[in-house]
Amino acid sequence: MNIELNYTNIMDEIIYEEGISLLDFVNIKEKINTAYDKVMQKCKNDELGFMKIIYDDILIYYELKEYSKDFDNIVVIGMGGSILGTQAIYEGVKGIHYNDLNDKKVYFLDNSDPEKTFEILNIINLKKTLVFAISKSGNTAETLANFLIIEEKLKGITKDYKKNIVVVANTGELKNIADREGYKFYRMPENVGGRFSVFSAVGLAPLCCMDIDIEALIEGAKEMDKLCRNKDIFKNPALMNATIHYIAYNKGKTISVLMPYIERLHKFGLWYRQLWAESIGKNGIGQTPVISLGAKDQHSQLQLYMDGLKNIIITFITVHKFKYDLKIRSSNYLNNRTLSTLIHSEQKGTEISLTNNKIPNISINIDELNEYTIGKLIYLYEMQTAFMGELLEINAFNQPAVEGGKIITRKLLEECPVDEIKESKPTKKYCIEI
Numbered sequence: 004m005n006i007e008l009n010y011t012n013i014m015d016e017i018i019y020e021e022g023i024s025l026l027d028f029v030n031i032k033e034k035i036n037t038a039y040d041k042v043m044q045k046c047k048n049d050e051l052g053f054m055k056i057i058y059d060d061i062l063i064y065y066e067l068k069e070y071s072k073d074f075d076n077i078v079v080i081g082m083g084g085s086i087l088g089t090q091a092i093y094e095g096v097k098g099i100h101y102n103d104l105n106d107k108k109v110y111f112l113d114n115s116d117p118e119k120t121f122e123i124l125n126i127i128n129l130k131k132t133l134v135f136a137i138s139k140s141g142n143t144a145e146t147l148a149n150f151l152i153i154e155e156k157l158k159g160i161t162k163d164y165k166k167n168i169v170v171v172a173n174t175g176e177l178k179n180i181a182d183r184e185g186y187k188f189y190r191m192p193e194n195v196g197g198r199f200s201v202f203s204a205v206g207l208a209p210l211c212c213m214d215i216d217i218e219a220l221i222e223g224a225k226e227m228d229k230l231c232r233n234k235d236i237f238k239n240p241a242l243m244n245a246t247i248h249y250i251a252y253n254k255g256k257t258i259s260v261l262m263p264y265i266e267r268l269h270k271f272g273l274w275y276r277q278l279w280a281e282s283i284g285k286n287g288i289g290q291t292p293v294i295s296l297g298a299k300d301q302h303s304q305l306q307l308y309m310d311g312l313k314n315i316i317i318t319f320i321t322v323h324k325f326k327y328d329l330k331i332r333s334s335n336y337l338n339n340r341t342l343s344t345l346i347h348s349e350q351k352g353t354e355i356s357l358t359n360n361k362i363p364n365i366s367i368n369i370d371e372l373n374e375y376t377i378g379k380l381i382y383l384y385e386m387q388t389a390f391m392g393e394l395l396e397i398n399a400f401n402q403p404a405v406e407g408g409k410i411i412t413r414k415l416l417e418e419c420p421v422d423e424i425k426e427s428k429p430t431k432k433y434c435i436e437i
């Protein structure tokens with residue numbers, strides 16, 4: 004066992020009024036079975052590519068890993084599903100302030116904020132940088148913009164600019180440019196949704212160049228896949244998690260908080276946030292995902308969770324073995340303890356006190372956080388989301404509402420002269436200038 008899912012604080016009698024009973028499962032037994040069957044049927048029909056890609060050959064990436072040895076830096080350009088999974092795995096395995104001098108420096112360009120792009124370009128030697136431009140549609144504004152800026156700069160400093168660029172796309176402008184220029188190119192399968200794509204070239208191509216063991220990562224996902232194909236809900240963690248969130252949602256728990264007690268999982272939380280929000284939030288239905296980081300967010304959000312509207316379900320994630328630990332010198336109750344003992348005690352304390360306050364909570368306890376266990380965790384959440392979509396009877400694999408804002412932005416850009424985008428009238432109607 005390397006990951007334990009503990010449901011005691013949601014199923015136990017102590018929490019009964021706000022929690023979930025076995026009767027709740029019995030009452031929707033048919034619905035659970037149908038949700039399971041639908042996911043398996045969609046997989047058979049080749050509609051859920053994310054369940055298939057983990058069985059694809061990963062040898063193709065080893066050539067790229069070898070190729071990347073000539074570079075000092077890696078820049079990944081992408082948005083949402085085209086970058087968050089890669090960030091989650093990179094930080095989950097390596098850490099936030101990872102600073103091994105023998106390893107490449109890794110940067111993620113995931114916004115249209117000019118300061119961020121400028122600052123990254125300012126500190127890297129572009130000639131020694133391998134740039135990944137990743138977009139399923141090939142047309143996402145932020146990704147294209149950052150790519151066009153970097154490509155132009157590369158062209159300005161070296162005739163050999165083509166060797167610095169790798170494109171992962173399916174269609175669109177990015178693919179057209181890659182075809183025209185003959186850049187190294189990986190296709191993204193059409194039947195894999197962006198936010199479910201980290202185990203395709205989207206994640207594996209850049210990750211294998213960042214000294215991440217992609218074989219162990221995929222092994223973890225495959226292991227979880229076996230469990231998630233079990234029809235018995237008590238042996239299928241994704242079906243169990245989805246059902247618990249579904250029952251909780253129907254009991255008014257409209258917010259799902261994910262609270263890891265390890266900084267390395269913060270980006271995993273951001274990845275989960277997109278997955279749950281874009282997949283589940285539609286047709287007037289949705290459970291808002293919130294990411295909190297233990298222990299520090301005990302000092303910012305816990306008051307609300309404990310004493311505010313009783314509309315949340317919380318999932319804690321704990322990691323037993325930290326990579327490093329530090330001893331605290333003797334002083335009051337901290338007396339010769341370690342930081343890991345402190346953070347574990349803080350998590351336990353919060354869990355017990357939330358349970359006493361009848362706030363339903365689940366714990367995912369991981370023995371050690373590495374490629375294998377994060378592969379398991381990511382695949383667990385992908386399957387949980389697929390089951391949740393079926394339970395809620397919505398399509399978890401599209402995001403039609405996001406398109407509206409993109410269309411208006413494009414129109415604004417097309418209509419206005421270069422660099423003179425003006426606020427449209429309605430946004431100026433009620434306005435205080437200070």
Ligand SMILES: O=P(O)(O)OC[C@H]1O[C@](O)(CO)[C@@H](O)[C@@H]1O
Pocket residue numbers: 082083084085137138139140141142143146197198281402405
């Ligand atoms: O991979 P693409 O096509 O650049 O899309 C990036 C992200 O943008 C979205 O379409 C939302 O705008 C996400 O669903 C997607 O992950």
